[in-house]
Amino acid sequence: MIGYVSRAFFSTLAGSRTLQQLASRYGMRRPYSFARRFIAGETIEEAVAAARAIEANGMMQTLDLLGESVATMAEADAATRTYLGMFERIVAAGIGRNVSLKLTQLGLTIDRATCVDNLRRILDAASAHDFFVRVDMENSEYTQVTLDIFETVWQQGYRNAGIVLQAYLRRSAADVARMNTIGARVRLVKGAYQEPKTVAFQRKAEVDASFEELMQLLLTHGTSPAIATHDPDMVAATRRFASTKSISPEAYEFQMLYGIRRDLQRSLRDAGHRVRVYVPFGREWFPYFMRRLGERPANITFVINGLLREQRTRAAAI
Numbered sequence: 001m002i003g004y005v006s007r008a009f010f011s012t013l014a015g016s017r018t019l020q021q022l023a024s025r026y027g028m029r030r031p032y033s034f035a036r037r038f039i040a041g042e043t044i045e046e047a048v049a050a051a052r053a054i055e056a057n058g059m060m061q062t063l064d065l066l067g068e069s070v071a072t073m074a075e076a077d078a079a080t081r082t083y084l085g086m087f088e089r090i091v092a093a094g095i096g097r098n099v100s101l102k103l104t105q106l107g108l109t110i111d112r113a114t115c116v117d118n119l120r121r122i123l124d125a126a127s128a129h130d131f132f133v134r135v136d137m138e139n140s141e142y143t144q145v146t147l148d149i150f151e152t153v154w155q156q157g158y159r160n161a162g163i164v165l166q167a168y169l170r171r172s173a174a175d176v177a178r179m180n181t182i183g184a185r186v187r188l189v190k191g192a193y194q195e196p197k198t199v200a201f202q203r204k205a206e207v208d209a210s211f212e213e214l215m216q217l218l219l220t221h222g223t224s225p226a227i228a229t230h231d232p233d234m235v236a237a238t239r240r241f242a243s244t245k246s247i248s249p250e251a252y253e254f255q256m257l258y259g260i261r262r263d264l265q266r267s268l269r270d271a272g273h274r275v276r277v278y279v280p281f282g283r284e285w286f287p288y289f290m291r292r293l294g295e296r297p298a299n300i301t302f303v304i305n306g307l308l309r310e311q312r313t314r315a316a317a318i
């Protein structure tokens with residue numbers, strides 16, 4: 001079971017309003033700042049600074065404005081406008097033009113047509129400034145509709161967009177085949193949500209086997225695939241497969257999350273691989289942060305140690 005219990009636990013905590021309010025008050029602000037390990041900051045300026053540092057280290061980045069499952073049209077519109085403003089800021093900063101977004105942030109749970117309109121507004125601006133837009137994949141309730149919307153805009157000619165597919169979903173082999181057929185760019189991930197066994201593999205060995213199978217399909221038949229994992233075994237399997245099939249490191253990229261396995265990011269870069277770091281930022285960081293804790297319960301020790309250290313410093317000062 002890949003962290004099934006902890007994932008369920010953290011997913012329950014993620015629903016707590018009180019915890020969210022407390023964490024949001026302290027998590028990014030000094031002196032606590034415990035969320036900063038995984039989140040670049042709350043403002044676009046902080047995200048741009050993090051992106052610059054990544055590029056100065058010979059890697060690429062994709063910026064993600066945190067936020068999901070907005071409750072009103074006004075919030076969906078605000079997120080859309082923030083993306084449009086982000087484009088201007090990114091162009092002015094002269095950093096790589098690549099962003100990631102979630103459809104529930106653009107209003108998917110409220111009104112599908114408005115969500116598609118919002119996505120088109122973003123893709124139009126993205127085309128005008130040569131941006132690539134990756135549509136993240138959320139929980140399985142939204143898999144089909146996310147793929148449907150993606151194909152809708154794809155068939156309308158928006159080719160500056162790509163999608164994410166999750167290896168833990170039993171359906172993903174068929175989805176990878178479909179995306180390979182239309183020539184869409186796929187980011188392959190293991191999958192971050194708590195899902196029932198009817199739709200998702202539960203054991204790590206099964207998820208890893210699926211990841212390897214899909215990675216091979218993407219490397220042989222896909223378009224510029226992104227292999228997004230911090231798992232050294234999956235990374236090694238990808239490198240081995242590419243080398244056996246004489247697939248150039250230019251034909252694909254590795255992707256990892258901000259603040260996770262920086263050592264592995266650097267060693268892949270040093271070995272001549274293309275590495276892109278996913279840089280999340282924004283005020284709505286709590287659900288993202290809780291998913292990262294759920295993936296690796298050891299992270300909670302990191303958070304608690306940070307809080308205890310601060311308590312001790314304060315006590316000593318009194």
Ligand code: FDA
Pocket residue numbers: 135136137138164166189190191192193228229230231232255256257260261277278291292293295296299
């Ligand atoms: P696995 O969970 O097996 O971890 C392997 C190793 O990586 C661990 O042993 C540990 O060393 C390290 N590690 C993993 N997670 C860590 C953490 N939180 N803290 C510290 N170390 C950690 N998911 C999704 O459902 N939809 C999406 O759109 C995306 N998008 C996305 C983009 C990018 C660029 C990445 C890298 C990942 C995603 N994900 C995602 C998340 C993904 O589904 C998955 O939950 C995480 O990547 C963790 O899985 P790993 O492949 O790293 O393997």
